[in-house]
Amino acid sequence: QKEVEQDPGPLSVPEGAIVSLNCTYSNSAFQYFMWYRQYSRKGPELLMYTYSSGNKEDGRFTAQVDKSSKYISLFIRDSQPSDSATYLCAMGGNNRLAFGKGNQVVVIP
């Protein structure tokens, strides 16, 4: 089993829809969970950061962590064409930082 699993997609949604992305992981040492957004030809930029189970909200973005199931999610409400990008989950702990493979999202106007 890979350390971090993320379905690469691509995922196409109409503008205004809710985008749901998720990652699973196998390493119980992971304590910190991040979502990065990467636009084409750019570097990844930190979108959300959390270290506890539960939900964290920032504007239209909600990050959800379930440590018991080793499962994290990112929800984007009222999606916009500007949200079209690749979203990478990342997890850190015990001197390990691992990235998912990224999930390409296309929001269609």
Add this chain to the structure above:
Amino acid sequence: DTAVSQTPKYLVTQMGNDKSIKCEQNLGHDTMYWYKQDSKKFLKIMFSYNNKELIINETVPNRFSPKSPDKAHLNLHINSLELGDSAVYFCASSPTRGTNSPLHFGNGTRLTVT
């Protein structure tokens, strides 16, 4: 005033050549990294330096040699380039060396080996 800047942005070269990529960060961070991103967008760490000291050296061919003259700079030299080296190379920095420290990435160097 880009936080993490790397040059060049594009690099096209032939097999067997030697090339360097430079990276600078003006965030005052202690730790810098090189990541390789393949065509499927998978990010894989190559090296990490903390205050000029090498702290992570993943399984990378020894044709790749990082150099950190000071904590704001981390360069990557690649000898005898091979076709499989074609990828996007990202420099990143973080405030501390801990894995709880979010990364700040540059915009990448797209290397194409022909």
